[in-house]
Amino acid sequence: MTAPQVVLLDALGTLLELEDPVGGLRRELADRGAPVEASAARAALLREMAYYRAHCDQAADLPALEDLRDRCAEVLRAALPGRAGELPSGEVRAALLAALRFTPFPEVADVLSALRAAGSRLVIVSNWDVSLHGVLQETGLAALVDGVLTSAECGVAKPDPAIFHLALERAGGGASAAALHVGDDPRTDVAGALAAGIAAVLVDRRGEHAAPAPGVRVVRTLEGLLPAAR
Numbered sequence: 001m002t003a004p005q006v007v008l009l010d011a012l013g014t015l016l017e018l019e020d021p022v023g024g025l026r027r028e029l030a031d032r033g034a035p036v037e038a039s040a041a042r043a044a045l046l047r048e049m050a051y052y053r054a055h056c057d058q059a060a061d062l063p064a065l066e067d068l069r070d071r072c073a074e075v076l077r078a079a080l081p082g083r084a085g086e087l088p089s090g091e092v093r094a095a096l097l098a099a100l101r102f103t104p105f106p107e108v109a110d111v112l113s114a115l116r117a118a119g120s121r122l123v124i125v126s127n128w129d130v131s132l133h134g135v136l137q138e139t140g141l142a143a144l145v146d147g148v149l150t151s152a153e154c155g156v157a158k159p160d161p162a163i164f165h166l167a168l169e170r171a172g173g174g175a176s177a178a179a180l181h182v183g184d185d186p187r188t189d190v191a192g193a194l195a196a197g198i199a200a201v202l203v204d205r206r207g208e209h210a211a212p213a214p215g216v217r218v219v220r221t222l223e224g225l226l227p228a229a230r
């Protein structure tokens, strides 16, 4: 089987993992004289993450990202107990940003390199704010792909087929029939790609999903995308 002309890739859960931020946040707050219990840190982070998810598409440029981060820090601060809840927002913001760390899954760099070597053009399509570009630089993944689209910059998010069509354009105008989208979310990735006429692969790293639509391949890691694995 020849390599797909274009491979579109989701970011979080597909290429990148968010390290559990609870420990990091507790360390950062303790360093600022405001220790909190793990359960309280987790509860506050869940509030902050819910706020972030609801508003991340507003962060389409760096000033908007700064503003969103200020607001996220304020949501977090308001949800933290005791002295942590009384820290200046700037301190809470610094603690939060230091606690959020993204790491590529172990096989990702090798698989992206192999797909490119086989002739595929790779474009990341992610529901993320403009800061994804920095994350991809820091993790070394930016150099391994041909393009990156974020929902915040596009003004449209998965599962809307429009963002998949924009990604095909970014890949050089490949036909949807010659493309593949790879992602870990059955709704935003698989259903979204299928609605755009693009074949989908579901990355199910923990084996937790029910069988997807007929014709949708399921892989446990990105190694399942390599020709030898077919």
Ligand SMILES: [Mg+2]
Pocket (backbone or CB within 6 Å): 010, 011, 012, 013, 014, 183, 184, 185
């Ligand atoms: Mg994902």
